Amino acid sequence: MFKVKPTFVDLFCGCGGFGLGAELAGFKSLASVDIDKNLQHSYKLNFPEAKVILGDVSTLDESFWNETIGSERPDAVIGGPPCQGFSRIGLRQPEDPRNNLVEHFFRQIQILKPKFFIMENVEGILDARNEAVLLQAMKLVESDYKIIGPFKINALNCGAATSRKRVVVVGYDSNSVLQPSEMKLISPSEQAVTVRDAISDLPSPFDESQFLVSGYEFVPLKRKNRKLSPYANFLNSNFPDGLGADFALQQLKKGSVTGVMRTVHTEAVIQRFKNTPPGMVESISRYPRLSWDGHCPTLRAGTGSDKGSFQAMRPIHPSEPRVITVREAARLQGFPDWFLFHPTIWHSFRMIGNSVSPVMANYLMSIMKDCLLGFSKDL
Numbered sequence: 001m002f003k004v005k006p007t008f009v010d011l012f013c014g015c016g017g018f019g020l021g022a023e024l025a026g027f028k029s030l031a032s033v034d035i036d037k038n039l040q041h042s043y044k045l046n047f048p049e050a051k052v053i054l055g056d057v058s059t060l061d062e063s064f065w066n067e068t069i070g071s072e073r074p075d076a077v078i079g080g081p082p083c084q085g086f087s088r089i090g091l092r093q094p095e096d097p098r099n100n101l102v103e104h105f106f107r108q109i110q111i112l113k114p115k116f117f118i119m120e121n122v123e124g125i126l127d128a129r130n131e132a133v134l135l136q137a138m139k140l141v142e143s144d145y146k147i148i149g150p151f152k153i154n155a156l157n158c159g160a161a162t163s164r165k166r167v168v169v170v171g172y173d174s175n176s177v178l179q180p181s182e183m184k185l186i187s188p189s190e191q192a193v194t195v196r197d198a199i200s201d202l203p204s205p206f207d208e209s210q211f212l213v214s215g216y217e218f219v220p221l222k223r224k225n226r227k228l229s230p231y232a233n234f235l236n237s238n239f240p241d242g243l244g245a246d247f248a249l250q251q252l253k254k255g256s257v258t259g260v261m262r263t264v265h266t267e268a269v270i271q272r273f274k275n276t277p278p279g280m281v282e283s284i285s286r287y288p289r290l291s292w293d294g295h296c297p298t299l300r301a302g303t304g305s306d307k308g309s310f311q312a313m314r315p316i317h318p319s320e321p322r323v324i325t326v327r328e329a330a331r332l333q334g335f336p337d338w339f340l341f342h343p344t345i346w347h348s349f350r351m352i353g354n355s356v357s358p359v360m361a362n363y364l365m366s367i368m369k370d371c372l373l374g375f376s377k378d379l
Helices: 017-024 062-069 097-112 131-138 182-186 195-199 230-237 246-253 267-274 326-333 345-354 358-375
Strands: 007-011 028-034 052-054 076-079 116-121 146-154 165-172 211-213 216-220 256-258
Touching: 007 017, 007 097, 017 028, 017 076, 017 358, 028 062, 062 097, 076 097, 076 358, 097 116, 097 131, 116 358, 131 165, 146 182, 165 358, 182 358, 195 230, 195 326, 216 246, 246 256, 256 326, 326 345
Parallel strands: 007 028, 007 076, 028 052, 076 116
Antiparallel strands: 116 165, 146 165, 211 216, 216 256
16 A cells, blocks of 8 residues: 555546545545636635645646655646637637647647546537547647546446546656556446435525625525435535645534525526426527436536636526536536635536546546556555
8 A cells, every 4th residue: 555645646636526536545645737817716724734826727837846745756647628619518629728728738648648648629629620639639649648538438337426538648657557447447437426416414504694704695405404425425525634724624513505696587487497307408508407306417617707708507406496406516517515716696507517537537447446546556
């Protein structure tokens, strides 16, 4: 066994979905980098021991990493380069400058020389107009790493409550890591979680019962002795060492959570939502209504201020005529109840919609940790 936890560097870290999955799998962060201060807003709160850097991955060089982490070789590098140019939603511009960040991810692999890496992105990166960008970038490291992928997996099959299909590339140094099972990586078969199991114990949006702590609004859970599903119980009661803001952890232990703010709807919208059966799509907004015994569709981020600040689709609650709350979206995506997002609804949904499901990240990183420990079991 390792005397200390294996380490990782988190590129394009966003709010920390991939990093959280890595931590839950037993890794420890060396450094986490993102250029978007709003997406990264709460990272330091949720990862108080992490070295959080607001910076442009495309500009990071060897001297930067020497100053940041010294000569230490990370066990893993993880990341999901911004995918707006590859997404099947929106303008889908092959010339989008953010597409070049895929190449910069692999350039960082050349510099950092981790024992393995995992990159994830949207399905659209494998479309005919985009795939060449990924394959060309992968050539930067193919002489030093055995590469598995690109392949597609769904967070639902990793044990999450939401369908979120992603393209994944795994690379490993065969001198440091045992060969992983491609079948486990490519074909996860964990039990999917229903909407009921994920969110049925959460409170409705608050009116007057909220209270402020460090700028965040908390509200009691009010479970009425309801038995939690194993999924909800894990997200509500798991307190890993070194993670979480003290004030959020203390409030959760008292039975209160953030992210239960109300989205205001007009009476006409409320009526349309009421008339939409669970499992169907509301005809005007095109918002899907969740079904208690079904699964959540992909939660999307919307756009940043540089692209007009457009709000993404938010599913309608299964039994109430409203869109889901931030905390409900977080549960569906696989974030624990102590995890803080942004004090505002819009930025919080953007964080969640841009994130890797921590459930999927935990699944992938756990497989790779076994291969890492198997090679280094004498350490």
